[in-house]
Amino acid sequence: MHKRDKSAGALPSIQKTNSFFQDVWDVARQIPSGRATSYGAIAAYLGAKSSARMVGWAMNAVHNFPDIPAHRVVNRNGMLSGKAHFSPPERMEQLLKKEGIEVKDDVIVNFKEIFWNPTDELSL
DNA sequence: CCTTTGACTCACT
DNA sequence: CAGTGAGCCAAAG
Numbered sequence: 001m002h003k004r005d006k007s008a009g010a011l012p013s014i015q016k017t018n019s020f021f022q023d024v025w026d027v028a029r030q031i032p033s034g035r036a037t038s039y040g041a042i043a044a045y046l047g048a049k050s051s052a053r054m055v056g057w058a059m060n061a062v063h064n065f066p067d068i069p070a071h072r073v074v075n076r077n078g079m080l081s082g083k084a085h086f087s088p089p090e091r092m093e094q095l096l097k098k099e100g101i102e103v104k105d106d107v108i109v110n111f112k113e114i115f116w117n118p119t120d121e122l123s124l
Numbered sequence: 125c126c127t128t129t130g131a132c133t134c135a136c137t
Numbered sequence: 138c139a140g141t142g143a144g145c146c147a148a149a150g
Contacts, residue, residue, distance in 0.1 A: 060148095
């Protein structure tokens, strides 16, 4: 080995960048059905509440992982900010409704009630 | 290597 | 009460 093997190939990161991203995916994967969380909540759980944007980046990298329910991750307002990044944008709210989450005008209804806080649930 | 963007959030005006 | 600005960190160009 010389210094850095940046030739990953198919997967861009993952193999070498398993810090923040994998942590985000691990939390997102633990989101129960019918529940939703926010980027800041996950970031806060990871101890990087200031990096809520990075959580979104992690979701983008996870786009190829069907095991990561990115549709359960929304912004602080409960709005489907990332719906535009789904295969069909409508797919996000469709999945949420499918799980029993009511979505109105691209915003999760009763978001506060279905809000799943990893810092509270996983910290237990 | 430096610049720009990006699925956010908080705070101030 | 609503809109705009700045902060944040990392990856892609």
